[in-house]
Amino acid sequence: MGVSGVPSPNKLLAALPPEIYERLQPHLDLVPLELGASVYEAGGKQPYVYFPADSIVSLLYVMKDGASAEIAVVGNEGLVGIALFMGGETTPSRAVVQSAGDAFRLSSKIMKQEFEYGGPLLHLLLRYTQALITQMAQTAVCNRHHSVEQQLCRWLLLSADRLPTNELTMTQELIANMLGVRREGVTEAAGKLQEAGLIHYSRGRITIVNRLKLEKRVCECYAVVKKEFDRLLPDQIAI
Amino acid sequence: MGVSGVPSPNKLLAALPPEIYERLQPHLDLVPLELGASVYEAGGKQPYVYFPADSIVSLLYVMKDGASAEIAVVGNEGLVGIALFMGGETTPSRAVVQSAGDAFRLSSKIMKQEFEYGGPLLHLLLRYTQALITQMAQTAVCNRHHSVEQQLCRWLLLSADRLPTNELTMTQELIANMLGVRREGVTEAAGKLQEAGLIHYSRGRITIVNRLKLEKRVCECYAVVKKEFDRLLPDQIAI
DNA sequence: AACGCTCTGTGCGCTACCGAACGGTCGGGA
DNA sequence: TCCCGACCGTTCGGTAGCGCACAGAGCGTT
Known part of the structure; x- marks a missing residue:
């Protein structure tokens, strides 16, 4: 929660047209994410997607020998769980809470339904995904x-x-x-x-x-x- | 062209349902890609997308000082130009021909139209995009x-x-x-x-x-x- | 046959980063 | 108040990769 007592908004949710947001709203739960907690495990199915409010989640790849590297980072500008609507359901990387805080949780089922409708939500999520892709690419270059x-x-x-x-x-x-x-x-x-x-x-x-x-x-x-x-x-x- | 005289198929195109492929087919041109040629420049608009047949295209980021790094590689399993349907139109990276050969060229307009229809083509392209994301992520780790x-x-x-x-x-x-x-x-x-x-x-x-x-x-x-x-x-x- | 260009091999000093070990310090709990 | 565990600082030898410079080797051209 922000100082005001109102949760910091998630920008993706905030960017949705009102009628779509209202449709999702009943299914959004504000849940706390604790530092170090694993939001997704590599290769694991995802019952929920998360829209961070004031929390930050790292997408992390962990190698067999235990060495790790961050792929990208997700905060209130995005969502954790793009693999859901991209069609693969799972990814080879983990998602770990890097900074404790709250996130809006949405069931994968609802998320997928809305995505399949097409329209503004689909385009918004895809544009976000492209931004995320840029972040990953630049991480590779920087590394x-x-x-x-x-x-x-x-x-x-x-x-x-x-x-x-x-x-x-x-x-x-x-x-x-x-x-x-x-x-x-x-x-x-x-x-x-x-x-x-x-x-x-x-x-x-x-x-x-x-x-x-x-x-x-x-x-x-x-x-x-x-x-x-x-x-x-x-x-x-x-x- | 392969030894048979028939172009090596592009797997994405081959995976499309026949009726969709037939709709696209009149708009597909087999064009040669020369070694070192630039398919896209960073930040530039894309009049076409390319489905490599026997060519290979590298997605390359070039820094201000001239140093470069490959982000991902695209061959006959994919297509060059995902930014088109992801909504951003452009990307900060270049696409350079790494191995000369042919590619099926499709106008961005047609591609976008088909994508907007939704259905199998959309889902196929998104799954491919997720695979590409994995490649980028792993490149970052490997680097x-x-x-x-x-x-x-x-x-x-x-x-x-x-x-x-x-x-x-x-x-x-x-x-x-x-x-x-x-x-x-x-x-x-x-x-x-x-x-x-x-x-x-x-x-x-x-x-x-x-x-x-x-x-x-x-x-x-x-x-x-x-x-x-x-x-x-x-x-x-x-x- | 000689030239010239492109591509590959090699050597050398330098730096950033690694792996391991250990000492110091801060802060909260018994 | 003291102690313990978590966190940070430092040191030291080792190494992978860099920048630079130059030497050979293959191949086409004239």
Whole structure:
């Protein structure tokens, strides 16, 4: 819940035409997502899809040897569970709560029904999916070419964009898991960023102090993704 | 064209119900794609979509400094131009011909019309898109965690799967561009693979000598992607 | 036959990141 | 108040990949 006591809206839901939203509304449940909880397991069927309100969910691939890497991140701009309407039902990656908060839960059955109707909801979800695809593509590029520090900046900005506050609860260990690097690498990079006055952190609590400077230090990947999200999903959407 | 003189079929087109295929057929043109040609530029509108027959197209992101990385690869199992029906029209990445050959070209207008009808074609294209998403995700993971040699194996297998022969025309320089690594890195990795009798190459011509051994040396990423394609797009498709 | 271009091989110093180990510090619970 | 566990900092040797520079090798051209 936001400070107002009203849940932060989910932008996708908010962008739906009123009559569709009203049809879905009775089936939407606001549920809490706890830090570290698994929303979906790799290869598992999905009884629900989730529209994060003030929570953030990471799409994470975990390899056989336990190493992991974040594929993409979903906040109040999107939904978790695109495989449902894309037709595959499952995916090889997990969905893990990266920042605790609430999400609107909708039964897969209802979601699929509405999608099959076609029309605005279908087009909205597909545009969101394309934005997500861009994020994945850019993650691949970033993984190939950019330093841990740059990737950390990107990750912090992506997270901050999806939160109502500029403070995130996240240990360096967990960030390392998301980025698929060593915990020490994060310690070092985060140390530099704190040194430079961009962030402040202590014991699993990170505050973004100077967002502008952070945006100057990040690689181009962040802007590419953000621009594409803005293009595909403008805030005041006209379908 | 294949040896028979008949173009190698595109699997997506082949999977369409006959009446839909017949509707599209008059609008399909078999066109040659030349090595290195750009099918789409980043951010550019798309007058056509392409269903590769015996050609291969790479989705490539090129950064401001000129460095590049392959996002995914499209052969006769898919189509180039998903952004058209996903709603965004454009993407931030380029599409470059990685292996010369033919492709069926279809006007974007017709494609979009058919997609909007809904039904089997829509579902088929969305399932393909999900498979493509898996490939991108796995590329991100592979870029993070695996050696140049492993990635080269993955790349060779992905290419071989999409070609009628086991010989590919491709300089090490170009492979390096796709993988986003140095040319020398490819030279070294390819040297090891040749040493071990898995491949043979000379002056821009690579032959896969022992596919089984190649599959033993590749990282898990290849199998994950292949399995997902087979699951989502079985050869004898029943929509 | 000689040239020239493209492609491949190799060597060298450099840096970022890894793996492992360990010490310090903060904060909450008994 | 003390202690323990979670979190963070640091160090050190090892290595994969980078950037650069140049040397050979194959192949077509004139």
